[in-house]
């Protein structure tokens with residue numbers, strides 16, 4: 001049986017034609033003369049209403065049309081008598097694909113908490129909220145590829161299993177085929193990874209950047225967009241153990257070019273979502289407004305979701321150095337009143353409370369911070385002439401904090417090696433990375449955008465676990 005996605009039926013099927021739709025029952029309502037069934041197939045936030053006259057459907061069939069059941073319905077598309085929809089399907093035939101025992105089906109047509117829905121992540125895509133999020137997520141992913149393709153970047157697939165720790169933070173998941181109970185040991189009693197699958201210790205990647213740089217030194221402009229893993233036991237609303245990262249890397253780009261690209265890139269993909277996900281974003285905007293009503297007045301945000309997206313697209317990001325930001329923070333009200341949880345002074349890594357103060361209270365705009373102290377940034381960042389700072393840039397967003405982290409890279413071999421030795425990374429272990437500085441080195445820059453943080457911002461959700469289909473976090477890998 002050929003059928004049309006509900007999205008197409010609602011948008012373009014002519015009234016009077018016969019259509020077949022297939023989807024999951026959201027609600028069934030019976031009145032004196034008719035039975036109304038609302039069906040959704042995931043192609044749009046909107047349900048389609050199908051109507052049968054009372055007594056028209058066999059009792060057995062009617063009983064199986066319950067919330068969650070999957071059905072195929074054929075009938076004429078007619079103008080709707082009721083309010084709320086322009087058209088509806090006059091049921092001629094119903095086929096039940098799969099019933100859903102109403103006693104057991106966990107998704108009832110009422111508001112469920114996000115916490116509860118996380119426990120049924122296998123079913124939550126069938127809710128309005130999660131189907132909207134997943135469609136927006138798809139649109140953003142598409143826009144990412146489109147942006148880079150339009151701007152002359154090549155999509156480079158960097159390895160997921162690696163033997164290097166790009167961030168030097170050591171929060172990695174080990175990949176091994178060794179016996180977990182009795183691994184082979186060396187003479188010193190340590191695990192003998194030379195007997196492991198790859199003949200060495202390997203992990204899931206925390207970033208594709210190092211290999212991305214190799215690509216940029218050959219193809220000019222590349223980007224990666226792939227799964228990334230961090231075993232950080234942080235349990236925050238902004239961290240996942242498995243997330244998707246977008247990492248462009250460009251030859252002949254310096255810090256300023258890097259900032260320009262980052263700003264243009266995020267604005268362009270957000271604009272794409274605003275233009276192509278109008279219905280879903282309107283729904284999420286509304287959802288957020290309802291949620292805000294339950295909050296205290298002072299915790300409510302001044303802008304709605306759509307306003308906030310428009311605001312980011314149409315305003316220039318504020319750019320300032322880390323040193324200037326520290327000045328602002330040290331002299332801020334919360335610092336003077338001791339309201340920051342973490343101390344703020346030159347040299348410390350900014351905490352999310354500091355980032356959010358700058359963005360939400362002080363500038364009320366997205367902010368790009370540059371030239372951080374070298375001690376708190378990765379070894380590969382280009383050192384400034386003052387010997388104190390590096391050409392780093394972090395993009396900070398309202399409600400999120402850091403959404404992008406990037407830098408111009410150190411292209412001078414001697415400086416890079418010296419820095420590695422200072423922080424205790426053996427240059428020999430990264431001989432292949434250093435070869436790009438030995439042979440045809442060039443100024444280059446890049447950044448990493450956590451895809452879920454972008455989806456979080458665009459959907460207005462509050463927890464990163466709600467913007468990826470099956471979240472991976474400490475003690476959570478069920479689905």
Ligand code: ATP
Nearest residue numbers: 230238239240241243402403404405448449450453
């Ligand atoms: P944070 O300080 O927020 O932990 P980070 O400094 O560790 O971020 P980077 O190493 O610069 O982040 O990674 C680049 C980007 O990847 C970040 O700007 C963020 O968008 C994203 N990101 C980092 N860690 C996570 C995570 N655990 N889950 C989801 N996204 C992440």
Ligand code: MN
Nearest residue numbers: 169230232239
């Ligand atoms: Mn981190």
